[in-house]
Amino acid sequence: AQKVTQAQTEISVVEKEDVTLDCVYETRDTTYYLFWYKQPPSGELVFLIRRNSFDEQNEISGRYSWNFQKSTSSFNFTITASQVVDSAVYFCALSEATTDSWGKLQFGAGTQVVVTP
Amino acid sequence: NAGVTQTPKFQVLKTGQSMTLQCAQDMNHEYMSWYRQDPGMGLRLIHYSVGAGITDQGEVPNGYNVSRSTTEDFPLRLLSAAPSQTSVYFCASRKEGYSGNTIYFGEGSWLTVV
Numbered sequence: 001a002q003k004v005t006q007a008q009t010e011i012s013v014v015e016k017e018d019v020t021l022d023c024v025y026e027t028r029d030t031t032y033y034l035f036w037y038k039q040p041p042s043g044e045l046v047f048l049i050r051r052n053s054f055d056e057q058n059e060i061s062g063r064y065s066w067n068f069q070k071s072t073s074s075f076n077f078t079i080t081a082s083q084v085v086d087s088a089v090y091f092c093a094l095s096e097a098t099t100d101s102w103g104k105l106q107f108g109a110g111t112q113v114v115v116t117p
Numbered sequence: 118n119a120g121v122t123q124t125p126k127f128q129v130l131k132t133g134q135s136m137t138l139q140c141a142q143d144m145n146h147e148y149m150s151w152y153r154q155d156p157g158m159g160l161r162l163i164h165y166s167v168g169a170g171i172t173d174q175g176e177v178p179n180g181y182n183v184s185r186s187t188t189e190d191f192p193l194r195l196l197s198a199a200p201s202q203t204s205v206y207f208c209a210s211r212k213e214g215y216s217g218n219t220i221y222f223g224e225g226s227w228l229t230v231v
Contacts, residue, residue: 009157035220045207045222091159095220100167104150104175105209105220107159 002027004094006108013082013115021077021111023092029053031097034068034075035105039089048090051075053097082115089113120144123208123223130198130230138193138226140208146221148211149191153177153204154225160207166191167213198230 003026013019025034036048049059051068059066063083067076079086092108095101124139142149150165152175162175166185180202182194191210195202208223 004159006159037222043205043227044224047219047222050219093160100173104162104165105152105160107152107161109157109159 002029002032002094002096002106004092004106004108006092006111008111009109010112010114013113015083015115015117016081019079019082019086019113019115021079021090021092021113023075023077023108025073025075025092025094027094027096029096029098029101033095033097035091035093035095036066036075036077037091037093039091039110041088045091048077079113082113084115084117087113087115121208121210121221121223123206123226125226126224127227128229130195130228132198132200132230134198135194135196136198137195138206138208138228140191140193140223141189142191142208142210142221143189144210144212144221145188146210147188147213149185150175150209150211151181151183151191151193152207152209153202154207155204163193163206195228200230202228203230204228 005024032053034051038046063080065078089110091110093105121142147168151163152160154160161177164183166172172183206226211220
C-alpha cells in the first residue's frame with residue numbers, strides 16, 4: 001500500500017524567511033509520480049510540480065525548489081524568501097504508474113504555511 | 118477549453134436527502150476521480166474510473182455511487198446524505214499514459230449536511 005506523510009501540520013514564518021516542507025512516501029512500485037499542490041484560502045488546488053521516480057534531478061522554479069531523494073523516499077519542497085501570498089496549505093501526493101493507478105492519488109495530510117509581514 | 122467543471126459549488130442538504138455532484142471534463146481524459154477533503158486528513162479517494170463504463174472504489178466509497186456513461190462526465194451520487202458526508206469534494210481527470218500524467222482538478226464543491 002502507498003502512503004504519504006507530511007509530518008509538519010503548520011509552519012509559521014515571517015516574510016522573506018525560507019520555508020521547507022517535508023514529504024516522505026511509501027510505495028512498492030518502482031515507477032511512480034510525486035506531486036506538490038498548493039491550496040490557497042480560496043480553496044482550489046493549484047498544481048506546482050510533478051516528478052517521475054526515474055528522474056532524481058532537483059528542480060528550481062523561481063522561488064520554489066524541490067529535493068527528490070529516492071534513497072530516503074523523500075520529496076521536500078522549499079520556498080525561498082517567502083511572501084504573504086505563499087500562505088496556503090501545501091499537499092504532497094503520490095501516484096503509482098500502473099494501468100489501474102493512473103487516476104488515483106494518495107495525498108499527505110497537508111502542511112499549513114502561514115507567512116506574516 | 119474549460120478543463121474540469123464541478124457543480125454545484127456550494128450545497129446544503131438535510132440528512133436523508135439525495136443529490137448528485139456533477140463533474141465534466143472536455144479534455145478527453147480516460148481517468149476521472151472523486152476525492153473528499155476533510156480537516157487534517159488531506160484528500161481521500163472516493164471512487165475512480167479508468168474509462169467509460171468502468172468504475173471502482175477508492176479509500177472511502179461508502180455512501181457514494183458513481184457511474185461513467187460517457188468519457189466526459191463522472192457524477193457522484195449521495196443516495197441518503199449523512200452529516201459525516203459534510204466535506205469539500207474535488208473531481209479530477211487525467212490522461213492515460215506517461216505523456217499525460219498531469220492531473221487536473223475541478224474547483225471543488227462545498228457540501229454541508231445538517
